[in-house]
Amino acid sequence: MPYPLGANLTENGVNFSLFSANATKVILCIFDPISQLEIAQYILTHKTHHIWHGELTGAKDGLLYGYRVFGPYQPELGHRFNHHKLHLDPYARKLVGELQHSHALYGYDVDDASADLSFSQQDNAAFMPKCAVVDIERIKAIPIAPIRRELNHSIIYETHVKGFTKLHPDLPREMCGTFAGLSHPAVVEYLTQLGITAIELLPVHAFFDEPFLVEKKLNNYWGYNTAGFFAPHPQYLASDDIAEFRHMVSKMHQAGVEVILDVVYNHTAEGNHLGPSYHLKGIDNASYYRLMPNEPRFYINDTGCGNTLNVNHPQVLMLIMDSLRYWVEVMGVDGFRFDLASCLGRENYGFDPGSGFFDALMQDPTLCRVKLIVEPWDIGPGGYQLGNYPVVFSEWNDRYRDTMRRFWRGDNGILSEFAKRFHGSSDFFEHNGRGPAASINFITSHDGYTLHDLVSYQAKHNLANNEDNRDGHQENFSCHYGVEGETDSSKINTVRSRQKRNFLATLLLSQGVPMLLSGDEAGHTQQGNNNAYCQDTPDNWFNWRTIDWDLVHFTQELIKLRKHFPLLCHKAFIHQPEALFDNGIAWFNKLGEPMTKVLWSEHHCRTLTVIVTGNLLEAEVDAIPENTQALMLFINADELEQTFHQPNLIHFEHWSCVLHTQSDTQIDVAQTQANLDGKFYLQPRSLMIFHSHFQGVEHDRS
Template sequence: MKELGAVVGAQATRFAVRAPQADAVWLCLFDGDEETRHAMQRAGPEWELELPGNLAGTRYGYRALGEWSPTRQHWFDPAKLLVDPYAVELDRRFVQDPRLGIYGEDTADIVPRAIVAAPCAPLPKAAARFARGGLVYELNVRGFTIRHPDVPEHLRGTVAALAHPAVLAHLKKLSVHAVELMPIVAWVDERHLPPLGLVNAWGYNPVAMMALDPGLCPGGVAELRETVAALHAEGIGVLLDLVFNHSGESDTGGGVLSLRGLDNAAYAHAPDGTLINDTGCGNTLDFANPAVRELALDTMRHFVAHCGIDGFRFDLAPVMARGPGFDPAAPIFAGIEADPLLADRVLIAEPWDIGPGGYQLGNFPAHWLEWNDRFRDDVRRFWKGEEGIGVLATRLAGSSDVFGPHQPHSDCRSVNFLAAHDGFTLADVVAYAHRHNEANGENNRDGHGENHSWNNGVEGPSHDPRVLAARKADLKALLGTLFASTGTIMLTAGDEFGRSQQGNNNAYCQDNPIGWVDWAARDSELEDYVAMLSAKRHGRLRSFARFPDKVRWLTAEGRLMTVADWEHMNGHSFIYDAEPEEGTGEGELRVEICRARHLVDIDFTA
């Protein structure tokens, strides 16, 4: 397969794009709004053209001619300006417009143009800056920094804001091992949002898989690269949340923006030709197609080689292993493992989608980490009073019922979390028994209906000191349990100081105070408590990264627990105790859990 995209050479610039079913393809160069078209030459499934000179900085796109027959899954329309699937920078953000899906309507004035990237030497190969058992800090770049009082206004809401000393100081205070950035590549709003006056605030609707969003990262690759370097200098790794499962071109009513107008076979189709919808977004990328796998691999390679990224979290990751059914030995896994740039990266799966057999927790390769929603739900249910001690013990010890028996000292693959971007914030878990998504314009029907949440007697905000004290105790118990658990742990930005979304558990379309982190309202006492927990955990990272084959379960009096003890533990305390690993110099770890007092106490002895 030829190198795709725009490549600047010593004497010329070469353009190549895949469009195997097209009858003709034009390269469109832009000088302002003036467009010049150049016919490309077919070279197998690709089309290519070489133009003299260094064209770095030039704006460009493609147009393709062929059959327009949506019922036959052909969407060729030369009136549509198409974004290069291999673009790395764009000159503007995507906008939703009905013309994107109407045959014959020219879209050059609304579709972003790709920017030819100047040659950039790859960064020196370095080991991933993250160790299993550490703290992953999930954040939305815009929502996390847009209201930060210490970040200069011109930087707020951008990737560069993450390199500001005030942000770095906060991350260091929490002993964060890696930040996980929610999508920062260019996306388009869902069609139903503009009429509601809403926008997509999360970015899980990408069009160009490696093109940085100009709103979040106006400085392009250089901005991301410099921000990653600043985080690395503080010992903090950087993980990118990538969406390889679908694109913003959506279902058959969606627009023609990129792949749909060039190579619609990139999307998975049923035998009758209809689009497969394993994502809930109307279309699914087909990872049985080698070209799709190569696009995904090239995207990851780009971010590692040119930006220094330490790893990736994959949204609805079973899609990557479908062909069409989920296969734990899927080619994409082998492709990553065999790649010298990618084999040592941190790989985190969201191990479920909505397709047949889509729940695959515990079934990804052994070197992958996996979001563990069983931990989230069972720990919430325990502190709500609906789950027993035995289940909690299993979750604390690494969820061996999910990930199977492991040899001594095997790394734990569980990513334990209590809240994530798609759900209640942690503070809302203890303040709302029901979702409140009215602002989303869907009559409160969207979002998860069952959240295993509670409100301590008052739904939503309260000024009752007894209610507030109970909620604070619950939060400390939940957080203490998270930081005491075996495996990698994840905290969503703002949960350390009580961030609320007013009960909205699906704030994807709330680019406003509902979805933004309110730094002025932070609970400093809770924040200090989390910093203390994290500091203690950080000192025993090796213990938390492993399945604790030396764990002992003791009564509060220090006696080894019996079967009878387990049967009568509700409402009483117990101790989760790990002996030190021989030769490490580490001391014992003791974690005391007491439901009756809403207490989690972690003690480390040298």
């Protein structure tokens, strides 16, 4: 049977199916489960519409296999077939064994002066992991309770399977750094007590280390170097059973936590024309990859990783769609974050929000219902596409990140930009009918500084990456407030502590979907490295023994606040000129005066008052006034103390402080101030959050 593709159990054995439009012969190779030596070969004699297939009678779950694919080795024409190389099944659901780096992994003779134009006759099977047949019906039998939480109520926690669990003191050693460790009660309890609603996992698809990292004795820690779109990364398994992943999802769902996967469908681990040959390059290079039109020996590199998948090809599109459905229907995940997503939306003429991939995703009855998040850029021409994705997508908002960093750093002329981002970035997302949830707000992510490092370093410190500190972001909008790196100065550390709380408070009080980088709530540091992709070391893993519990508790209170007040999670953008009793957002200067064009344009102003109102019960359409709540934020990003005056709002008079980032001011003192004279004294670089409820008569709605 040509479909389904991959290795699938039948009543009589296993059906094997592989796409290759340009191959001349395909051989299925079978390996001994103990020695992993090749013990049998079978020619796939059936070919249907470029699908090579055949049934192996008597084969069972767990059988180890791979493919040798025959065809022309003509790099100058885009073909790189080499039957001396064992290739992984693109649909393999499990990989067994570790990749061992060797010159045999290359389709060409590495020692030949003609580079990739030569042909290697070295067999690579001894150095390759093997594919294993998997009974997916057994995995699907593990119960998964759906959550179906709306994205506007999500609080996303970006984390790393290994880094988050490797050093946990309460985990059995064999579970550290694995999916089983991630589902351990001690880890789940930490997540639920923190209050997050979804974990976004850095890549869990099987990936390989890049050869240049191996030469430097480093590892690919992040995992953005995919070698298998269906197989969980073997090193993240505590057992030999990939059902461990679904068990993890089940445990998360039982705790009310959704699982979102960071997925890499823009490129693979095979690199450029000089890279190794693991699967697609030797199965059908000209079909699977985007090649230079006039020089098909070379790859279009819109990813910066050497190659770009040819998503415009129907079989490549099918591969990606089948992979996505597999992780939802079989593994139970709740959504995806697409790495370098602009690559997926590229047609031959450039990025198109109506591309075939986007259309296929939106019409799919399974995938259109899960959470879809994109990184809205790549490095190719016209690759930056923030705000230009179809309506079903939410987007990582780097404009939010940079604006909030610059505002709290004290940059001039940022006030109006701060308001736009705090408001949910309607200028980017409202034009095609999306709401604030289209904006995934973040201050930090895996790519860049941690929150602690953002307020501790002004220059990147990436020497450990062995790239002479040339890698990583050049402009981080960071500030160390007096000393580069760690310091014993209580004055500097006090400012840094306030700034971390300011960033967290801004993130969790903004309209849009907050994404928190794992460890930011605990004071995690990467020692100033803003590109720690290859730092798979204890120094870079989540250190459970040095947690800043005061910061954790502050983050918990912020999350509780966000969950308690639906007005922080409005579905639609709010454009009322003043804070009305039902739904509104209003802006005032520190004197309590409504903001005007003149006030917004004050170049040196770093203070702002924001009042957000809304119904206590979000579902109410015609809510009674008594259910209307209001939050007032006094924001002082200035390096000097500032005095704020409470705006004169007839329907909201009695305000109580619920949270603040000041170092000395006590909440009861702030409450007294609010009730006496309406003046508030904010320390440099601090904010205060107040709450009130509707106390006046209902507005005339006629």
